[in-house]
């Protein structure tokens with residue numbers, strides 16, 4: 035198999051999707067739920083790929099199409115080989131919430147000084163991580179790799195490919211509980227990153243506000259810390275959420291620097307501090323860090339603020355789990371706007387305690403004294419018991435808003451992607 039690695043260096047880039055093949059690509063045929071890439075190898079060559087790797091012997095011609103035992107393993111081993119051929123820092127980012135945001139912010143900060151490769155979008159799994167690493171060139175000076183996990187062992191698998199030299203776990207909370215089996219396994223999985231960094235004698239960036247993270251921090255690793263506490267290497271405080279976050283951080287020379295961001299969410303404060311902590315470690319100038327953070331604008335329905343003719347929307351319809359919904363609501367409660375309305379969608383993939391987690395969200399809304407409604411089958415099951423306003427799906431909520439047509443409200447839209455709350459934007 036390793037002999038075939040040299041094919042990669044004869045090609046432009048790696049592709050696993052014949053719809054996006056470009057001239058001179060190396061096509062690797064992966065099997066998905068609905069597609070078998072082996073069926074498309076010939077087509078990839080017709081469309082300009084230089085070589086293809088298949089794991090179905092009958093598709094190989096040994097001229098341009100070569101057979102390996104398992105194409106996915108080939109992709110991962112090739113990525114590992116390529117990463118190891120380049121001696122650069124690789125920062126691995128995992129955690130329950132805030133991985134993508136922290137990755138984007140860190141990339142913005144480090145790009146002020148370095149040529150940075152970073153995970154595109156949310157390509158953070160056993161396929162996305164190797165594909166990202168295969169984009170590394172000798173010109174890159176640092177790589178930032180987002181690592182997602184939905185079951186035990188996932189992070190170990192990714193660190194074995196990416197060999198991170200630096201690591202950060204944004205936080206540990208409750209998500210994908212179905213795959214993990216228990217919250218304990220979530221801790222075990224995420225801290226696989228700490229273990230990998232410890233073994234490779236790398237550096238960790240630690241969120242000192244997360245007790246679970248402090249507890250599991252390997253004692254032998256050099257660390258840089260961030261958080262609210264003054265004794266953290268990078269500390270800071272929130273100045274305002276109106277609704278954009280502004281904050282101040284204390285530099286290592288004890289200087290205070292103000293940052294006016296274009297992002298909402300109290301929770302993003304720690305993501306910002308994480309990026310500052312990493313940027314400072316890599317010696318990016320404070321002024322450059324400030325300007326990178328101030329210029330950063332989120333996209334993809336993550337903490338986006340959108341003004342419509344009638345209302346201001348906080349659009350967070352990309353994903354939802356108990357931890358992120360809790361922080362979104364707590365943040366929303368702290369915003370000093372007059373008319374506030376929440377629209378919270380079901381949190382999917384939570385396993386057997388699904389109803390309990392949804393009940394907790396309902397209780398929290400009451401405790402925080404927030405007005406609004408719930409959308410989805412799960413919240414609807416809890417409707418009568420709690421006397422809440424709940425709609426079975428986004429369509430029904432849309433019909434409601436078409437009649438109610440709220441005006442001059444700040445509206446929080448937060449739910450799992452499957453609920454599709456972004457479809458309400460036009461109506462609101």
Ligand code: ATP
Nearest residue numbers: 130131132133134135301304336337350353358361
């Ligand atoms: P995914 O598992 O989908 O890759 P992620 O970890 O990459 O998610 P982001 O995409 O950065 O996370 O953020 C998703 C949502 O999580 C945000 O819109 C916000 O609601 C919430 N969130 C972000 N950062 C934090 C944080 N530090 N603490 C709690 N919640 C957060």
Ligand code: MG
Nearest residue numbers: 133134156158
């Ligand atoms: Mg992500």
